Amino acid sequence: MNLELVTLLGKKVDQEVYEVIIPTADGEIAVFPGHEPLVGIAVPGAIVIRKNKGDNDDKLDYYAISGGVVEISQKYVRVLVDEAADGDDIVEVETKAALDRAIKMRDTAKNQVELEKAHELVDRHMVRLKVAGLRRRHRRP
Numbered sequence: 001m002n003l004e005l006v007t008l009l010g011k012k013v014d015q016e017v018y019e020v021i022i023p024t025a026d027g028e029i030a031v032f033p034g035h036e037p038l039v040g041i042a043v044p045g046a047i048v049i050r051k052n053k054g055d056n057d058d059k060l061d062y063y064a065i066s067g068g069v070v071e072i073s074q075k076y077v078r079v080l081v082d083e084a085a086d087g088d089d090i091v092e093v094e095t096k097a098a099l100d101r102a103i104k105m106r107d108t109a110k111n112q113v114e115l116e117k118a119h120e121l122v123d124r125h126m127v128r129l130k131v132a133g134l135r136r137r138h139r140r141p
Helices: 092-107 112-138
Strands: 002-007 010-016 019-024 027-031 038-042 045-050 061-065 068-072 076-081 084-086
Touching: 010 061, 010 084, 019 076, 045 112, 061 112, 092 112
Parallel strands: 002 076
Antiparallel strands: 002 010, 019 027, 019 038, 019 045, 038 068, 045 061, 061 084, 068 076
């Protein structure tokens, strides 16, 4: 099946895959070729991609996504999100520092607008750290 991961800046992924795990409002779902048609809401989290049926976990690809929309048919999966960060591009130390700054921003927010922005940043960096950790654990050196 074809996977399209589309951000505001364009397509991040457009390729044939065997399995995609997507974080949705109802929990994570695994999608395989021939899946029943579905339209749903993606929530911030990790998209996990297995390109070939026999691929081990060390060959999985990970993307940290913001929320968006998921469209599934028997032949394709389309995920439309504001942003998606490739797990291979996330620098864990930098993301941890950004999370610490976002937590400090949240704790010192002076109004609702600052608080909501801080919560958004905390969520974003927590997802990115999760994806960086998944990538690190499953990649062999």
